[in-house]
Amino acid sequence: MGLMDLFKKKNSGDIAKDRLKLLLVSDRANCSPEVMEKIKNDIIQVISKYMEIDPEGLDIQITQTESDTNNGSVPALYANIPIKDLKHSGNSN
Amino acid sequence: MSEVIVITSGKGGVGKTTTTANVGTGLAQLNKKVVLIDTDIGLRNLDVVMGLENRIVYNLVDVVKGNCRMKQALIKDKRYPNLCLLPSAQTRDKTSVTPEQMVKVTDELREEFDYILLDCPAGIEQGFKNAIAGADRALVVTTPEVSAIRDADRIIGLLEANELKKTELIVNRLRMDMVKRGDMMSIADVTDILAIDLIGAVPDDEQIVVSTNQGEPLVGSDCLAGQAYANICRRILGEEVPFLDLETKSGVWSKFKDLFKKN
Numbered sequence: 001m002g003l004m005d006l007f008k009k010k011n012s013g014d015i016a017k018d019r020l021k022l023l024l025v026s027d028r029a030n031c032s033p034e035v036m037e038k039i040k041n042d043i044i045q046v047i048s049k050y051m052e053i054d055p056e057g058l059d060i061q062i063t064q065t066e067s068d069t070n071n072g073s074v075p076a077l078y079a080n081i082p083i084k085d086l087k088h089s090g091n092s093n
Numbered sequence: 094m095s096e097v098i099v100i101t102s103g104k105g106g107v108g109k110t111t112t113t114a115n116v117g118t119g120l121a122q123l124n125k126k127v128v129l130i131d132t133d134i135g136l137r138n139l140d141v142v143m144g145l146e147n148r149i150v151y152n153l154v155d156v157v158k159g160n161c162r163m164k165q166a167l168i169k170d171k172r173y174p175n176l177c178l179l180p181s182a183q184t185r186d187k188t189s190v191t192p193e194q195m196v197k198v199t200d201e202l203r204e205e206f207d208y209i210l211l212d213c214p215a216g217i218e219q220g221f222k223n224a225i226a227g228a229d230r231a232l233v234v235t236t237p238e239v240s241a242i243r244d245a246d247r248i249i250g251l252l253e254a255n256e257l258k259k260t261e262l263i264v265n266r267l268r269m270d271m272v273k274r275g276d277m278m279s280i281a282d283v284t285d286i287l288a289i290d291l292i293g294a295v296p297d298d299e300q301i302v303v304s305t306n307q308g309e310p311l312v313g314s315d316c317l318a319g320q321a322y323a324n325i326c327r328r329i330l331g332e333e334v335p336f337l338d339l340e341t342k343s344g345v346w347s348k349f350k351d352l353f354k355k356n
Contacts, residue, residue: 011275016239017282023239024246024286 103244105215119326121176131181144308192226199227261292293325
C-alpha cells in the first residue's frame with residue numbers, strides 16, 4: 001500500500017461491506033419497526049424518571065459492537081438519548 | 094441415489110436460470126442422468142436458455158393436474174442423451190401447484206434420474222415454497238451487490254427454517270478488475286458475511302450473453318465462466334476441485350495493453 005492510499009477515501013467495496021453488515025444485523029434480529037417503537041417508548045418512560053430528555057431527538061437502532069468472543073462482533077442496541085436537564089433528584093452531589 | 098437440488102437466490106436477475114442450465118448440462122456431460130424443472134410458473138425462461146423452447150408440448154402444471162403422463166412432458170435434449178427438461182406453464186400462476194404436488198413430482202423423477210435440478214422463481218412466496226418443498230440440497234446464487242446479498246441472507250434463513258441443511262453458495266458475476274481496485278466485494282467478503290460454504294465463483298463473462306442468445310449452455314467450454322461451471326459440477330459430485338484463479342485472463346495481448354494503460 002502506497003503512502004497516498006492512506007489519504008484516499010474509502011473504497012466503494014468496503015462501504016458496501018460495512019453497510020451490508022449493519023443491514024444484516026437488524027434483518028437477522030428480526031426487529032420490526034413496531035417493536036423498535038415500543039422499546040423506544042419504554043426507554044423514554046424509564047429514563048424520564050431520572051432526568052429530562054428530548055423524546056424527539058431519541059434515536060435507537062440495532063448495530064454491531066466489538067467483542068472478545070463470537071468472531072469479534074455481537075449485535076448491540078444503540079441508543080442516543082439527548083438529555084435536556086439533569087433532575088436534582090438524580091444528582092447525588 | 095438421486096439428489097434434488099434447488100437453485101435459488103431471493104433476488105431476481107442474479108443468474109439462477111443460467112446457473113441451472115449450465116450446472117444441469119455440466120452434470121449431464123459427467124454422464125449423470127439429469128432433469129431440469131422450471132418452477133417459475135407464469136414466467137418460464139429455462140426453456141429458452143436451454144434452447145428447447147420450440148419443443149414444448151406439455152408442462153409442469155399438466156403433469157400435476159394429470160393432463161398428461163410425466164414421460165410426455167419431459168423434453169429430451171438432443172445434444173445430451175441423458176438430459177431432460179420439464180418446462181413450466183406460461184399461462185398459469187404460481188398457485189396452480191402446491192408444495193405437496195411438487196414433492197410428488199420430484200419423488201416420481203427420483204426413480205429415473207440421478208440429479209433433479211429445480212430452477213426457483215425470485216421472491217419468497219408460493220413459487221419459492223413449491224421449489225424448496227422436495228429439495229435435499231440448495232445452491233444459493235448471489236452477486237457481489239448489497240441488495241443481492243441481503244436477499245441471499247434472507248433465503249439462507251428460510252432454507253434453514255425449512256430444515257434444508259445442505260446449502261451452498263455460488264458467487265456470480267464477479268469482476269476481478271473491480272475487486273482488485275476495491276470497487277467490488279471479494280469472494281471472501283461475501284462468504285464471510287453469509288457464513289455458508291462456497292461451492293463456486295463465476296466471473297462476469299460476455300460469453301454468457303452469447304450462449305444465452307444461442308440457447309446453448311457454455312459449461313465446459315474454454316472461457317472462464319465455462320470452466321467455473323464445470324468445476325461447480327464436479328464439486329456437486331463430491332470432488333475436491335481447487336478454485337479457479339479468476340485473474341488468469343491476462344494473455345499476451347492484455348499484458349501488452351496493460352503496459353500502455355495508465356491506471
